Structures are given as C-alpha cells and as structure tokens.
Amino acid sequence: MKTGVIGLGAMGAPMALNLHKAGHLCGVWNRTRARAEDLAAQTGVPVAEGPVTLANQADFLITCVSRDSDLKEVVEAFIPGIHPGLVVADTSTVSANTAREVAQLLESKGAGFLDCPVSGGVEGAKNARLAMMVGGKAEVLERVKGVLSALAATIVHMGPTGSGQATKAVNQIMAAGINQAVTEALAFGEAMGLDMDKVIEVVGSGAAANWFLSHRGKTMLAGQFAPGFKIALHHKDLLICHAMATSKGMPLPVTEMTLNQYAELMNKGHGEEDISALFRIKHRG
Amino acid sequence: MKTGVIGLGAMGAPMALNLHKAGHLCGVWNRTRARAEDLAAQTGVPVAEGPVTLANQADFLITCVSRDSDLKEVVEAFIPGIHPGLVVADTSTVSANTAREVAQLLESKGAGFLDCPVSGGVEGAKNARLAMMVGGKAEVLERVKGVLSALAATIVHMGPTGSGQATKAVNQIMAAGINQAVTEALAFGEAMGLDMDKVIEVVGSGAAANWFLSHRGKTMLAGQFAPGFKIALHHKDLLICHAMATSKGMPLPVTEMTLNQYAELMNKGHGEEDISALFRIKHRG
Numbered sequence: 001m002k003t004g005v006i007g008l009g010a011m012g013a014p015m016a017l018n019l020h021k022a023g024h025l026c027g028v029w030n031r032t033r034a035r036a037e038d039l040a041a042q043t044g045v046p047v048a049e050g051p052v053t054l055a056n057q058a059d060f061l062i063t064c065v066s067r068d069s070d071l072k073e074v075v076e077a078f079i080p081g082i083h084p085g086l087v088v089a090d091t092s093t094v095s096a097n098t099a100r101e102v103a104q105l106l107e108s109k110g111a112g113f114l115d116c117p118v119s120g121g122v123e124g125a126k127n128a129r130l131a132m133m134v135g136g137k138a139e140v141l142e143r144v145k146g147v148l149s150a151l152a153a154t155i156v157h158m159g160p161t162g163s164g165q166a167t168k169a170v171n172q173i174m175a176a177g178i179n180q181a182v183t184e185a186l187a188f189g190e191a192m193g194l195d196m197d198k199v200i201e202v203v204g205s206g207a208a209a210n211w212f213l214s215h216r217g218k219t220m221l222a223g224q225f226a227p228g229f230k231i232a233l234h235h236k237d238l239l240i241c242h243a244m245a246t247s248k249g250m251p252l253p254v255t256e257m258t259l260n261q262y263a264e265l266m267n268k269g270h271g272e273e274d275i276s277a278l279f280r281i282k283h284r285g
Numbered sequence: 286m287k288t289g290v291i292g293l294g295a296m297g298a299p300m301a302l303n304l305h306k307a308g309h310l311c312g313v314w315n316r317t318r319a320r321a322e323d324l325a326a327q328t329g330v331p332v333a334e335g336p337v338t339l340a341n342q343a344d345f346l347i348t349c350v351s352r353d354s355d356l357k358e359v360v361e362a363f364i365p366g367i368h369p370g371l372v373v374a375d376t377s378t379v380s381a382n383t384a385r386e387v388a389q390l391l392e393s394k395g396a397g398f399l400d401c402p403v404s405g406g407v408e409g410a411k412n413a414r415l416a417m418m419v420g421g422k423a424e425v426l427e428r429v430k431g432v433l434s435a436l437a438a439t440i441v442h443m444g445p446t447g448s449g450q451a452t453k454a455v456n457q458i459m460a461a462g463i464n465q466a467v468t469e470a471l472a473f474g475e476a477m478g479l480d481m482d483k484v485i486e487v488v489g490s491g492a493a494a495n496w497f498l499s500h501r502g503k504t505m506l507a508g509q510f511a512p513g514f515k516i517a518l519h520h521k522d523l524l525i526c527h528a529m530a531t532s533k534g535m536p537l538p539v540t541e542m543t544l545n546q547y548a549e550l551m552n553k554g555h556g557e558e559d560i561s562a563l564f565r566i567k568h569r570g
Contacts, residue, residue: 119491131491154490156483163479170474170484174493177466180539185459188526191533192451198441199455205439206404206416207514208459210495229492241473248476254465257538 001147002026004058006051006074007092008035010227011118012064014125015091015151019062020045022150027054031074055081060144062116063090066233068098075102079109087112087144091132091151093172093233095240096162099135103161112140115161117168118152119175122228123215129153133171135164169244172237176258178212179278186221187282196221216276228274235262235271286432287311289343291336291359292377293320295512296403297349299410300376300436304347305330307435312339316359340366345429347401348375351518353383360387364394372397372429376417376436378457378518380525381447384420388446397425400446402453403437404460407513408500414438418456420449454529457522461543463497464563471506472567481506501561513559520547520556 003024005016013035019025020043027048030036036047048054055061055078065071071094088111090102099115106113114136124130132152134141141157148155158167185208189199200217203209216228238259245252261281262271270277288309290301298320304310305328312333315321321332333339340346340363350356356379373396375387384400391398399421409415417437419426426442433440443452470493474484485502488494501513523544530537546566547556555562 119488119493121492124491131487133487154487156487158483158487159480166477166479167474167484167487169477170470170479171488171491171493173473174466174470174488174495174498177469178463178493178495181459181462181466184462184537184539185455188458188530188535188537189452189455191535192454192529194448194451194455195444198443199452202416202418202439202441202443202452203404203456203459206409206456207406207496207500208404208456208463210459210463211492213459215492244477245473250473250476252469252473253542254469254539 001059001144002057003060003062003147004028004048004054005062005064006030006054006078007064008039009064009066010122011091011125013039014122015062015064017042018128018150019147022147024147024150027057029054051078052081054078055086056083059086060147061086061088063088063092065092067236068094071098071102075105082106082109082111084110086110087114087140089114089116089144089148091116091118093117093168093237094165096165096169096244099162099165103136112137112143113161114140114144115164116148117164119168119171121215125151132156133158133164133167135159135161166244169237169241172234173241173252173255175212175275176234176238177254178210179275180254180258182210182213182217183220183276183279183282186217187279190221190283216274220276220279225270225273225277227272228276230272231262231265231275231277232271234275235259235266238262286344286429287342288345288347288432289313289333289339290347290349291315291339291363292349293324294349294351295407296376296410298324299407300347300349302327303413303435304432307432309432309435312342314339336363337366339363340371341368344370344372345432346371346373348373348377350377352521353379356383356387360390367391367394367396369395371395372399372425374399374401374429374433376401376403378402378453378522379450381450381529384447384450388421397422397428398446399425399429400449401433402449404453404456406500410436417441418443418449418452420444420446451529454522454526457519458526458537458540460497460560461519461523462539463495464560465539465543467495467498467502468505468561468564468567471502472564475506475568501559505561505564510555510558510562512557513561515557516547516550516560516562517556519560520544520551523547
C-alpha cells in the first residue's frame with residue numbers, strides 16, 4: 001500500500017524507516033526540508049514536492065506532528081490532493097476535539113480518518129514495537145492495519161473518532177504519575193547512599209517494575225536528559241488532559257503537580273529535555 | 286539445608302510452600318497457630334512447639350512478619366534456640382534501624398543475619414518470582430543463596446546490614462507513586478467513557494507499562510480490593526520512608542499525598558483492603 005509520511009521528528013523519522021523496510025513508503029514531506037532529505041538519503045524514497053503531491057501519490061497518509069495547530073495546518077495543506085479511497089492516520093498526540101474536527105473535514109472531502117496516537121517512546125518507534133490506540137471506523141482501520149503493523153506491536157481499536165486520543169490522554173496522565181514515582185524514589189535512594197545500579201535492577205524486578213524505570217532510570221541518575229520525550233510536549237499534552245478532566249468536574253492532583261513542576265523546569269530552560277529531567281527538581285531536596 | 290519459617294501470612298505461607306517443594310522446609314511456626322496447622326496439613330512438615338525448638342532444629346530461619354515490633358518480639362523469642370552456624374533472614378519490611386538492631390543482637394549470640402525484604406506481591410511469592418534486596422555479609426548470603434533461590438527470581442546483595450531495607454523503602458515510595466499514577470489515570474479513562482479493558486491492554490503495552498496496571502487494573506475497575514498488599518501495611522512502610530527522608534531534609538510530596546489519602550481510607554474502614562483501593566478516592570471526582 002503506497003504510504004506517505006508527513007512529519008519526520010523523533011517519532012516520525014524511525015516510523016518512516018520501518019515503513020520503508022516493510023516496502024510501503026512512497027514519499028515523505030517535512031516542514032523543515034532538511035529532515036525529509038536526510039530520510040530520502042537513507043531510503044532512496046523521494047521527498048515530495050509538497051503535501052498535495054504526496055496526498056495525490058499515496059493510498060495512505062500518516063501524519064506525525066507535535067501540536068493541534070500543526071495537524072490542522074498540514075491537513076489544510078494537503079486537502080487539494082485528496083482522492084477517493086485515501087486514508088489518513090494521525091499518530092500525533094492532540095485533543096480528541098481536534099481529532100473529531102479533522103475527521104469531519106477529511107470525511108467531507110472523501111478521505112477516511114483514524115486518530116492513531118502511539119506510546120512506546122523513541123525506542124518503540126525505532127524497533128517497531130509501538131502501542132497504537134485507534135479511534136475511527138473499524139472498516140477504515142481494517143484497510144490499513146497491515147501497514148500499521150510495520151510500526152506497532154499492539155494495535156487496539158478503541159471506538160469512534162477521538163477515542164484513540166482520549167486513550168492517549170489516559171496514557172499521558174499515567175506517564176506523568178510514573179515519572180513522579182520513579183524520580184521521587186530514585187532521588188530518595190541516592191540520598192540514602194545506595195548502589196543505584198543495583199536498586200534499578202532489583203526494584204525493576206518486583207511489584208514496582210515499570211517501563212520508565214527500565215528505560216530512563218540509569219540516564220536520569222547520570223544526569224543525561226537528551227529526549228526521548230520532551231518536557232514541553234508532555235506539558236502540552238497534560239494541559240489537554242487537565243481541560244478534559246475539568247469539563248467532567250474531575251480533579252487530577254498528580255497531573256497538576258506535574259504541570260507546575262514542568263512549568264518551573266521550562267522557565268529554567270529545560271523544556272527541550274526528556275521528561276526524566278523532573279529528577280532535577282526531586283534531586284535538589 | 287534445614288529451613289524453618291516463622292510468620293505464615295499472605296507472603297510467608299506461599300514462601301514456605303515453595304521451600305517445601307524445593308525440599309528445604311523442616312518446620313514452621315506462627316503466632317496464630319491455625320495458620321501453621323494449615324501449612325502442616327498441606328505439606329506434612331511439623332508445626333514447631335515454639336520458636337526456640339524451631340531455631341534449634343534449623344540451619345536457616347526465615348522470618349516474615351508485619352511490623353518492626355513483631356520482628357523484635359519473635360527474635361527475642363527464639364534466641365535461646367540459637368546454635369553456632371544458624372543463619373536468620375528476615376523477609377519482612379521494617380526500618381533499616383530495626384534491621385541493624387536485630388543483626389547486632391543475633392550476631393552477638395553467634396548467628397548470622399540478613400535483611401531480605403522482597404517485592405513482587407502475593408503473585409511473586411506464590412510463583413517463586415520474588416525480587417529480593419539483601420543487606421548483610423556477602424559470605425552469609427552465599428551460604429543460604431541456594432535456599433533463597435527457591436523463593437526469588439532476582440536476589441541482589443545491596444551492601445551491609447540495613448541496605449536491603451533501605452532499598453525496600455525506595456521500592457515502597459515508587460509503588461506509592463505508581464498507585465497514584467494508575468488510579469488517577471484509570472479514573473480519568475472511566476470518566477471519559479472508554480472501554481477500560483482495551484485501555485489496560487494498549488496502555489500496558491507502551492511507555493506507561495507497569496506491573497501494578499497489569500496485576501491490579503482490572504480488579505480495581507471491578508471494585509474488587511481483596512489484598513494483595515494491605516493499605517495499613519503500605520501506610521506503615523511509608524511512615525518509615527518519610528522519617529528516613531526527613532532525617533536527610535528531603536521532601537517526598539507524592540509519598541505525603543499517599544500517606545494522607547491512605548489515612549483517610551483507613552479512617553473509613555478500608556485499611557485491610559488492597560492498596561489499589563486508592564481508586565475509591567480518585568474515582569469520586
């Protein structure tokens with residue numbers, strides 16, 4: 001299935017590479033052209049002249065951008081290239097409302113749309129082991145599931161448009177709490193003078209085991225905060241979650257604590273670091 | 286190696302069963318005698334007349350009790366039975382200070398001592414997949430490691446006496462934060478009207494994956510809070526952690542929030558429920 005990728009950032013670029021390995025990639029486009037050229041150099045797959053050309057050539061378009069406004073912009077940009085049968089899957093993390101707006105717009109032009117946010121970090125994107133939470137029509141998902149399997153080890157159809165993004169909101173709230181849990185506990189262990197490599201090994205083998213400890217524990221303790229997943233993006237996601245919860249009259253105390261601490265880190269110039277840089281705050285105690 | 290077990294609660298009983306399967310168990314004792322008789326009926330291994338008799342018969346004594354005071358009491362009780370070469374390993378969760386006191390007392394009587402707290406839940410105790418964090422002399426651990434392997438998939442020597450318990454404190458702080466993360470996120474997902482079985486599947490396959498979600502997510506959502514690990518015991522452990530942190534001038538905001546919420550649940554009669562009953566508070570939003 002001829003598949004185009006728009007958005008070649010930390011997640012989009014390795015996803016495009018995996019689509020190429022599986023023989024699906026027909027073209028790429030990125031706002032910053034250098035990134036698209038890098039990918040073209042690695043794969044031999046051409047950089048599209050623009051979003052319209054790519055939409056025209058492809059049977060399946062995958063978008064992977066950072067913000068709601070980026071998604072709306074890029075969708076507006078490729079609309080003239082839409083043709084009957086085109087399916088668009090957005091792997092970005094945006095609000096469920098934005099997913100529904102974009103779906104309505106694309107469906108009115110004859111394209112199918114899925115909200116397909118992913119979890120699993122850059123590691124998951126690189127080794128094609130992402131978890132994908134999908135909202136939209138089941139029959140549209142069936143048409144592209146084979147291609148998505150080149151990216152994700154787990155693909156779950158959550159329900160109608162927007163339910164993929166609502167599930168991603170659950171994921172982002174949980175990730176915030178786990179960040180709090182791991183940073184608070186490891187800062188404590190360091191203050192106790194423990195051998196922290198051993199702490200990570202043994203705590204990671206019991207009932208407190210979690211992905212974040214296994215994948216970010218050692219780098220955190222070494223003061224290495226290269227992303228990974230940027231604080232500024234998680235902050236943006238948690239604002240969406242907070243607004244969704246507020247509309248249901250629901251408090252999210254751990255999420256609120258995390259929002260405040262991320263804001264503090266962003267003010268100090270750490271917004272482009274990995275979310276494990278929350279350790280900077282815990283560690284000062 | 287003739288091994289006796291003192292303390293046959295939710296963790297101690299399955300541990301004793303696994304020692305029996307491996308051919309090590311020579312006797313058991315429990316303050317509430319009925320539990321010891323249950324285990325004797327299951328295994329054919331005799332209930333010891335008392336702690337002194339058991340210490341006398343055994344080369345290796347494993348204790349598994351709930352509180353610092355229980356451990357000190359039971360150690361005082363078996364002291365007359367100590368003989369040269371006896372090793373005592375305590376798998377309870379107590380303070381590092383209590384571990385050091387008990388070690389000093391036992392070593393002065395000629396016995397070896399290891400603090401060996403465990404993680405992995407009742408599931409880990411039952412299927413012999415515990416993670417064991419060991420403090421004490423390396424040569425003492427070497428003598429009993431073969432027996433401990435019948436209980437634990439991971440055995441890590443953390444350092445001198447007390448460092449096992451300090452590591453368990455890290456584990457308990459992390460477990461508190463993860464409980465916050467999972468309960469807050471799942472309550473949000475439920476409020477959003479999502480299919481929660483699917484949420485657990487897909488979120489548990491990405492970067493927010495954790496043991497607690499996999500093992501307590503479904504029961505929590507079903508309002509089933511049979512322990513597992515009791516709120517009152519985690520509360521007791523977190524008080525120890527909090528005191529240790531305070532002595533280093535270190536704040537533990539997520540732990541403090543959890544202590545307050547556990548106290549609220551205990552006041553309402555939920556102290557004997559599993560820690561996942563924290564969901565009761567999150568869910569009311």
